Amino acid sequence: MHRTLQETLKIGWIVISLLGILTAIEFAIAIVIDDTPWLFTLLLVAALAKAWLIIQYFMHFGQLWGHITDTWYGMILDDPEADREED
Amino acid sequence: MPLVRGAIYAVIGFVIGAGISLGITSITGEDSTEPLIVLGYVFAVIGWLMGVGMWRTWGRGWFGKPTENNPGGGWERYIRFNTDHKVIGIQYVVIFVVVFLLAGLLAMLIRVELADAGQNVMTSTNFNTTMSLHGIMMIAVAVAIMMGGFANYVLPLIIGAEDVAFPRVNALSFWVVPPVVVLLLLSPLFGGFDTGWTAYPPLATQTPIGGLLFELAFLTFGISSILGGLNFIATIITQRAPGMTWGRLPIFAWAVLAASVISLTATQWVAYGMLMIIFERIFNMVFFSPPGGNALLYEHVFWFYSHPAVYIMILPAFGAELEIISHFARKPLFAYRWVVRAFGLIVFLSFLVWAHHLFTSGMGDELHGPFMVLTELISIPTGIVFLSALGTLWRSKIRLKVPLLFAVGVVFNFTIGGLTGIFLADVATDIALQDTYFVVAHFHYTIMGGEIFGAFAAGYYWFPKITGRMYNETLGRIHFALMFIFFNITFLAMFIPGTVGMNRRIAEYPPEFEFMNLVTTIASIGLGLAFVPWVYNMLNSWIRGPKAPDNPWDAKTLEWQTSSPPPLENFEEMPTVTGDAYGYGDESVVHSVFGRRKGSAHPPVPAEGD
């Protein structure tokens, strides 16, 4: 999980390129498409994709989940002890 | 004196903000009064917070300077920025009990006016102002007395934590409350607001300055609510004692978690609603007025918060109610897991029902059916909570103390409140009942009969823990009897004129409703007097009641396993949770063992051969 600085920066460049491409696509479809429901759907999909890229790669959303997986494990309301009895 | 310093800083802040605002409006040449108040108020709140101790305990840290954080001390700790959750809980309870009593006096005033059909003591505008102020003050009490007061005090104790996850944020969320109270109490001096606590535009955009104060107050109160909810969620996730799995979490903690999710997300919507009104007032924007604007926007945004908000009020009360019923019935909580699922379902559904407030507002007809069905669906999880309460009481050896009386009172009252809610969720009957006293009676049955009774149950139940002293049982029973009887007469009598069409929010009404209104008025005065033995009991017992034992109720949950009142960081030795919190009747179930050192994660390892 420990990346070098170069690897981390490379991810940054890849993500920003994808964000740029998606923005260009957004801009283009807004010119090309006239039908509002279609335009709305496509723009929403593009925006969601951009938001996901930022949240996942720039904001390290996974970091949060990795740390508290154990917490969610108990969410099913069963006693986690039951599974650990063996060891 | 932190309060004096806070007040001085607030005045300085107001002058700065007002000066900036005057500078801007003198350039743009617009009307300067309302922008001046808004900007002045924002700076005044910042000044107030800094003066009251936020700068010393928090702000200095931003600049790398040492901070003074002294959560201990004598009685002075209650009047300054203090990070101890127990202090904050008491601060919340005290301030909102005062607000509750003041708003109760306003209710008396309303009832005196309505005692007969004509005009008695107030003009129509004054009546509406009084009614609106009563509404918003009581809403604030209902939102904060359980979530701010008792949840703050009890939640960290009940999950075995030393404090909440963000103690300074917790203190911040309390100290924005005094400005709210001050603004609300000032608003009648500035013309008040006659819009009702819902503040529908376009009327709300035309009220005098008092209306603007109301909107700022509501906005500020939202900040408190959001930060409180955030803190509780983070606390429950991260601060539980070792072994406190989700399946062992006391039901009160689950209820607070559920309510916190709502206050974290939904409160932003009412903040936006208030912001829109303020923008429309000071920037002449057109959210609500044609052309372009649409007044329905406000109703959608407002109810998207304000319907879920009733679950912020009622869920912690349900949690406390079930908690009390289990401990006093000496039986495991019936259907614990189903109650947790029911809480989850209530949170989910609460976001999908707001438009049942808009059935008569001109919303699209196609939305009526879905929102009717979704609203009625919510009775399923609520019913599960009731079945759990009844199933726990069923064939148990009840210890009939005051907290249990109030908890059973919740079951009784909320049944009436819930059943009358069905008529309001149903489009056909709602069109007739909308804006009548039927709605008023229903709402008071759910919130006063449900939540406020639950808050009194919680108050009596945790009183020995909070004060270290025991209240007077007899006075408590008298209080319950008076409050229960007069509450029911007051609001049952409201259903009748409501059903035949007596409008709410009016100072004068047709004479044929006079008799039932007189009954309500007389009963409401009895209801008001019911709080006299309570106030006396609480004050007297707090000062010279008999010393309470650490665990007067023989309850298993963690807050009773420490001294009364608890020490600064709650436990002398940290608890490790080993079993169910409600394992009554089974000697092998031990909820917690003590003996872990502070800061260590593991319980002491037993010596070889044990």
Place this chain on the structure above:
Amino acid sequence: MTQHVPQFVNHRFNSLDINRLGLWLFLVSDASFFIALLSSRFFVVGTNTPEHVDQLLGLSLTILLLLSSLSAYKAEAAFEHGDIPGAKNMLLATIGMGILFVFGVGYEWHEAFKHFPPSTGFGTILFTLTGVHVTHVLTGVLTLGFVFFRIRNTTAIGDNQFAVEGAVKWWHFVDVAWVFIYPTLYLIR
């Protein structure tokens, strides 16, 4: 029978974890506010976008904010790898682009007053959305500036880590908000 004492513990949350969780919860709450803002656009003016909306300006603002997000990301990465001067350069670049963005919005407002002032439907929405967003941008710039000065003379990561991470996360969140505001204000017709 010995009492069953669980062997797993839950004091596995250090202060960094707790702060992260708190920030994320606040972002969820704030996102809820932006959802309210965005939905009111469709309620007040539907999908109508006037001719006079400056498409080129909207696109430039978007690109500017996305690029500033990259520099914030690079600042965080450099900081975590102990490269304090690199981190400070990148923070400075981010702050610069943030200020440029604020000026861009200022120009936008200047133009907007001519074609759709706040007393029109679209003006109401435009000023509210950009106003709330630019407030977020300003808080972000202030926080980043604060972090910039606070990490001046230190190479130790410890206490500073959340300060940098939190400020950068906030900045990314401002970016995410704009990702939705941009099509809502400019592109939809």
